[in-house]
Amino acid sequence: MSRVWREYVRPLIGILVLLGLWELLPETGLVDRELMPPFSQVMGDLPKLLTSTGFGAAMLSTATTWWVGVVSALLIGAPLGMLMGRSELVFRALNRPIGLLYSIPKVGLVVPLVLIFGVGLLSVGGVVFLGCLIPIVTSAYQGSKMTAVEHLWAARSVGVPTWMTGVRVVLPSALPHLISGTRLAVAVGLLDVLGAQFVVRQSGVGAYLYDSFDVGQFVRVWSTATVVAVLGLIADLLYVRVSKRVFPWAI
């Protein structure tokens, strides 16, 4: 009984309290229910939301842009970060630009990107790509720096060519850091894609949110936000599960 309590019930207490507040505050009139519909009313809108074609198309657009951004950041950022960890020259060249990129509000870049590339995967996806790049490069860099030099010597001594040690030795060593960095990138990516699509208002859940907000359909705004919030959580949980399955030795 106490194990069930500790692992399943106790973590949920805080969330249940918050949900309770969500229900009670508008119901009792403490918060205007036009502005913050009670939890039950928002839940009631869910079936309509999930079956609407507009929302389905929006989800597809958001999901595609999100994952394209994350995967491209991984494909480019991970090797870059690992290279930075092993080569002083690459580190010196890239350290400052990446630091600069870090401080820039990435979604702000969507405006110039749209000016240059027009609305689409290059601009909106580009924002996601840039946002995900930082955590991935940073974690790849830190992970590759932790590579035990003895492992590298061992690999070289059995005849592994230098360029291959990157894949066979550095990558597995960097994997634990890289996995947690990518986890952050997944969350940041979702945040960025929603923000960018909200600003650009062409397609995706961000645009859907804006449209509902614009015409005053506040219940729809709340229900969409809830669905997306839960989506982010599920994505994170799934990510942890899958990475534990695929790389059990790295976690």
Add this chain to the structure above:
Amino acid sequence: MGGVVALGRKWRSIVAFVAPLASLVCVWEILAREVVANPFKMPEPLEVLHGADELWASGVFSPAILVTVERIGIAYGASLIIGWGVGTALGSIPSVAAVLRPIVSFFFTMPKTAIYPSLVIILGLGSSSKIVFGVMLAVFPIILGTATAVSTIDQKLIWSARSLGVSRARTFIGVVIPAMLPGAVAAARVGLVSAVVGVFLGEMMVGADGLGQLMMRMSTALDSAATYACLVTACVIAVAMDGVVLAIGRRLTWWSEG
């Protein structure tokens, strides 16, 4: 090359700071002139400077900057107080951690951008929605970073103090706080970026004033130079504030190598 090496340390750090910026401006100039070659899509740096100058002269620039900086300041200050407070409690008191940690993790992975419209519905178009959004984005990394910093303090330090008869309160002030400072400062730097992003993004998305809103307006008015000028200003603000936090952090943790 020898000439650069002969410069004093102070000059070398100035060069190290200016050089990447200078190369960035050069790359920008080359891209704008040769690759994109379209002043509407990507104005050259000088044109952007000109655009900023015009914005300033028209009188809309400085109020927008002031409003945005003020919002960032308030959001960041609140995030630091909440973040350090909750983070310390989370890292040091197990019962608090048991209840709060699931909530913090729950909200950490939540895409708060989706919740922003709901915030605006409740709080209106003004500063409060942007500030709260900034706090929402900044506070979670600060909480988690501070909690980690507190929970990884070497227990022996605390035991030494207590065994010498130092009271719990004094131990906290004299041992725990200095020990957790490097981690707390690192978390504070991450939080700053999130606070800037939150306020700026909030202004971009829905708002009546501020730098983000100005950028959107200039973009709609097809004034590319002004649009870029706003974006560059936001970056400058972020980098400047980061520099300040870094400097203060270094002062506070001069004794540590981290």
